Amino acid sequence: MVNHSWKSRPLLGPVNTYATDVHPFDVQLGDHVHLDGVYYPIRAMSDVVPGEKVLILDGRMPWHMTGPHRVYREIAPRTVGLDEAPA
Numbered sequence: 001m002v003n004h005s006w007k008s009r010p011l012l013g014p015v016n017t018y019a020t021d022v023h024p025f026d027v028q029l030g031d032h033v034h035l036d037g038v039y040y041p042i043r044a045m046s047d048v049v050p051g052e053k054v055l056i057l058d059g060r061m062p063w064h065m066t067g068p069h070r071v072y073r074e075i076a077p078r079t080v081g082l083d084e085a086p087a
Contacts, residue, residue, distance in 0.1 A: 013072030014039050020073055024053040024065045031071040035063060039072060 013019055014032050022031075032039040033055065040063075044056035053065045 016075050017072035018075055019070055021068055021070050023068050024051055027053060027055065027065060027069075027071060028073065031073050033057065033063065033065075033069060033071055035060065042071075 013034065017032060027042065027045065029042055029045070031042050033042065034040075035057075038060070040057035040060045042055050043058050045053045046056075048054055048064070051066075055063045055065055057063055
């Protein structure tokens with residue numbers, strides 16, 4: 001039997017991302033979702049009803065996020081100020 005739970009999504013995602021489990025109100029533009037064996041970046045989104053979102057994905061039909069789901073968020077680059085030297 002195949003487990004289709006959102007918690008069964010892989011921990012490793014696209015390069016330079018980390019896995020995090022979010023509710024629809026926490027999803028962000030640029031996050032990737034794993035659907036149908038492919039990682040799709042989120043390009044736009046809209047609220048449908050409270051607690052749900054329609055995600056506009058790059059390369060796939062829109063997807064209705066109705067509850068918690070694992071997304072893959074880009075790791076923010078570390079910046080060093082002009083007056084700071086890397087250690």
